[in-house]
Amino acid sequence: MKKDIKSGLLRYGLAGLVFVVVAGSSVLLRWFSIRINFTIPVVAGIFVVAWFGGRKPGLLLAVLMSATTMYLNPIAPDRSIGAWAFGHLTVFAVLVFIVLIISGRRLVESKLRESEESFRTMANSMSQLAWIAKPDGFIFWYNQRWYDYTGTTPEQMEGWGWQSVHDPEVLPLVMEKWPAAIDAGTEFEMEFPLRGADGKFLGFLTRAVPLKDNEGKVVQWFGTNTDVDQIRRVQESLNSSRAELKGIIESAMDAIISVNETGKIILFNSAAERMFDYPANEAIGQSLDRFIPDGLSHNHSEHIDIFDKTHVTRRSMGSIGALCGLRSNGHKFPIEAAISQIETDGNKVYTVILRDITERKKAEDRNRQLNEELEQRVLDRTAKLDATNDELRKENAARRQAEDILKQSEESTRLIIDTARDAFIAIDSQGNILKWNTQAEVTFGWLTDEMIGRQLSETIIPPQHRQAHKHGLQHFRSSGHGPVVNQRIEITALHRDGHEFPIELTIWPMKIGTSYTFNSFIRDITENKRSEEIIRKLNETLGHRANQLEAANRELESFSYSVSHDLRAPLRHIDGFSKALLEDYSDKLDDQGKGYLDHVRGASQEMARLIDDVLQLARVTRSDMHSDPVDLSELARSVVDEITQDDKKRKVTIQIEDALLAYGDKRLLRILLVNLICNSWKFTSKRIDAEIEFGAEQKDGQTVYFIRDNGVGFDMTYVGKLFGAFQRLHSVEEFEGTGIGLATVARVANRHGGKVWAEAVVDKGATFYFTLPDFKEEING
Amino acid sequence: MDNKTILLVEDNPRDEALTLRALKKNNILNDVTVARDGVEALDYLFATGAYAGRDKSEMPQMVLLDLKLPKVDGLEVLRKIRENESTRRLPVVVFTSSSEEEDMIKSYDLGANSYVRKPVVFDQFLEATRQLGLYWLVINEAPPRSTYG
Numbered sequence: 001m002k003k004d005i006k007s008g009l010l011r012y013g014l015a016g017l018v019f020v021v022v023a024g025s026s027v028l029l030r031w032f033s034i035r036i037n038f039t040i041p042v043v044a045g046i047f048v049v050a051w052f053g054g055r056k057p058g059l060l061l062a063v064l065m066s067a068t069t070m071y072l073n074p075i076a077p078d079r080s081i082g083a084w085a086f087g088h089l090t091v092f093a094v095l096v097f098i099v100l101i102i103s104g105r106r107l108v109e110s111k112l113r114e115s116e117e118s119f120r121t122m123a124n125s126m127s128q129l130a131w132i133a134k135p136d137g138f139i140f141w142y143n144q145r146w147y148d149y150t151g152t153t154p155e156q157m158e159g160w161g162w163q164s165v166h167d168p169e170v171l172p173l174v175m176e177k178w179p180a181a182i183d184a185g186t187e188f189e190m191e192f193p194l195r196g197a198d199g200k201f202l203g204f205l206t207r208a209v210p211l212k213d214n215e216g217k218v219v220q221w222f223g224t225n226t227d228v229d230q231i232r233r234v235q236e237s238l239n240s241s242r243a244e245l246k247g248i249i250e251s252a253m254d255a256i257i258s259v260n261e262t263g264k265i266i267l268f269n270s271a272a273e274r275m276f277d278y279p280a281n282e283a284i285g286q287s288l289d290r291f292i293p294d295g296l297s298h299n300h301s302e303h304i305d306i307f308d309k310t311h312v313t314r315r316s317m318g319s320i321g322a323l324c325g326l327r328s329n330g331h332k333f334p335i336e337a338a339i340s341q342i343e344t345d346g347n348k349v350y351t352v353i354l355r356d357i358t359e360r361k362k363a364e365d366r367n368r369q370l371n372e373e374l375e376q377r378v379l380d381r382t383a384k385l386d387a388t389n390d391e392l393r394k395e396n397a398a399r400r401q402a403e404d405i406l407k408q409s410e411e412s413t414r415l416i417i418d419t420a421r422d423a424f425i426a427i428d429s430q431g432n433i434l435k436w437n438t439q440a441e442v443t444f445g446w447l448t449d450e451m452i453g454r455q456l457s458e459t460i461i462p463p464q465h466r467q468a469h470k471h472g473l474q475h476f477r478s479s480g481h482g483p484v485v486n487q488r489i490e491i492t493a494l495h496r497d498g499h500e501f502p503i504e505l506t507i508w509p510m511k512i513g514t515s516y517t518f519n520s521f522i523r524d525i526t527e528n529k530r531s532e533e534i535i536r537k538l539n540e541t542l543g544h545r546a547n548q549l550e551a552a553n554r555e556l557e558s559f560s561y562s563v564s565h566d567l568r569a570p571l572r573h574i575d576g577f578s579k580a581l582l583e584d585y586s587d588k589l590d591d592q593g594k595g596y597l598d599h600v601r602g603a604s605q606e607m608a609r610l611i612d613d614v615l616q617l618a619r620v621t622r623s624d625m626h627s628d629p630v631d632l633s634e635l636a637r638s639v640v641d642e643i644t645q646d647d648k649k650r651k652v653t654i655q656i657e658d659a660l661l662a663y664g665d666k667r668l669l670r671i672l673l674v675n676l677i678c679n680s681w682k683f684t685s686k687r688i689d690a691e692i693e694f695g696a697e698q699k700d701g702q703t704v705y706f707i708r709d710n711g712v713g714f715d716m717t718y719v720g721k722l723f724g725a726f727q728r729l730h731s732v733e734e735f736e737g738t739g740i741g742l743a744t745v746a747r748v749a750n751r752h753g754g755k756v757w758a759e760a761v762v763d764k765g766a767t768f769y770f771t772l773p774d775f776k777e778e779i780n781g
Numbered sequence: 782m783d784n785k786t787i788l789l790v791e792d793n794p795r796d797e798a799l800t801l802r803a804l805k806k807n808n809i810l811n812d813v814t815v816a817r818d819g820v821e822a823l824d825y826l827f828a829t830g831a832y833a834g835r836d837k838s839e840m841p842q843m844v845l846l847d848l849k850l851p852k853v854d855g856l857e858v859l860r861k862i863r864e865n866e867s868t869r870r871l872p873v874v875v876f877t878s879s880s881e882e883e884d885m886i887k888s889y890d891l892g893a894n895s896y897v898r899k900p901v902v903f904d905q906f907l908e909a910t911r912q913l914g915l916y917w918l919v920i921n922e923a924p925p926r927s928t929y930g
Binding site: 560564565566568569571572573575577578579580601604605608612615 | 793795796799802848849877878879880881899900901902903904906
């Protein structure tokens, strides 16, 4: 403003000065009665003021001058007013005309100079090469960049000197097109190489625009040369940024899904494919609701709304609350989600990071605390990020498109990495830390600002691993591959406070130009390891118990063996010698004596039976099970045959259902059937029309086998005691037996995973039911 | 010499007494030699030790072999009997109170001709010995004598 006032003062001051000089001297000379023709001074004065002062001062001067001449040449008495007025007006008009022409000319000149000035200023601050040429193509000005790049001097370059930095093979074509554009006065555009100060050629996209005057004649040429490689580099940077983003997304251990405003999925990474058991190419385009169980999709869209309204750009995991995901097989599972939002060109994109927390629900409380701190930091980062975004938007028009896209993808990357539940660290090929996300701060106890630029090995790698790390980097640099990349590794890391803890990590390399950066996701598995240790100890205990059981079984084995042999011998002797006594000394014994000896014999025989039954029960309990398909009908028939052989006198109606197939140990099942059928045989002994039936029925999808008889039955009040060892509901006088048979039956059924139970009515009969696991169950189980 | 001796290998004197009585009751009048453990049994068969002076060509008609014997047990005796050329074809009836399947399997594997469980009830014991006697001493054709060493 001051400048304007100053220049205004100068200009009007000039006008005033000229006026004073010319008009003053004219008046002065008049006094001395000298009449000089002041036309020339007046006109000259007008010229000067119009040129140097501009239009307005010029006009002012013209007015003043006219007024002065009018004053100095008043109307003569013999002249008409009209002629006088006309004369002066003509003078005034001429003066004004002169002013306008001169100042107009000047305006053009000054405008030209102004645009030249502004071009030069802009040209010198651009990163492109620029120049200004006369209408004939003679370049009279280059910007500083040109001289810096080409390493030349203005003297060398002036006019057409630029030809010396062109590729001689391309120059002829340039000399065809450029002069053609000059002649036609049209915009010129061409790509050609230019030699730099180092002697190397780089490709440049050259543009020249003509500045034309009102008549359409070219006044000047403004030209720029843009480093094509630079454009390419931006493109490459964009591509590698894209590749980096894709790499991160695909190797992440968490599911990452992005949806657009209408809720349709636009991104679905590998971890999401695994989590939902759904391929990405089918997921894309579908609504996110597909993966939310029905009851909760309302819940879910509510979250999106709140999220939208609060404009909070990020919500950390856990604070959204327990959500459920829906796998493709219809199975629901609890998930944790973090949701973020970015906006580009008015379109919103929501990104969700999911983790299946079926295992992890226990650690929630501990993490909720940390998450609150995280949220605060995340909010701070959002604000910082927003500020950075605004600044970036002020760049020049040509680059804004590419850089917008670049920035958007970088932001996505940063958001995803920041909200990831795993620590994310990136290092260069020398081992210096390039990136360090929020979770890394939590996991290792170092803040991001403290870590960027530092050596990874000096901070979080425990001393014993540092050599290996350095060697690994070296090896990778020279060979291009390494044993630890692109796989999950378990190793230990060092916390800031000095303690070592186990971690799980994936590392993947990224090539940028000729050098590598290494990215990794890291997870603290201290908890996992603890659980693993607990499980290992439990397994060990289990192993010990199993061994003890084995040993006990073996002892039992040898015990049974000796029992079967050694216990029987004395029994045999008792019975034998009693019989011998009965036979050889019958004349010396009275009836009572014989009776006593019968008791002795009976007792020893009973003992023998007990031993047999107990042995059988023990054998059933400990023997190995060999499961095969078994025809129970056939088995039952053979048992019945045996029994009828031993007891030919009785007539019993036997009914056995055909083709009853089961899956189990044939030997044990035989023992089961023998016991049950023998029981039925025994307890129907008092009936003339004894009936025994063996069949099967379906109950609740299970096959239930039964053996029914019309014998003496039992009182249902005591049904609970039925299957206990040595339990009897009848006296030995009524029916002989040891009371172990049913315990053995129960044991066999249990070993097959089945059950036994019984129903009876006194004197009407009894039915014994048992189940064995279905064949299909065995296969699936 | 048509001796038809029975070699009874039995350690328990009571079992021995009962078996002898049962044989008598069944009118089996063959001579019965009793060996009280595995060593004695082998000594007898191979005319060694206590039986050093015995005529080896005289082999028993059959052997009633108990399994649970002191010193050398029944299965070992059986193995030795089958390994030796002179006794290889000797009819051996394993006569034991053991009802273990394992014992039965091992006995047959080692070449026993028969496996009979001693019944606890004496009547059945009697019947068993009668049938054994009838079969092995009367019905069964013994291997020819000339094959004995």
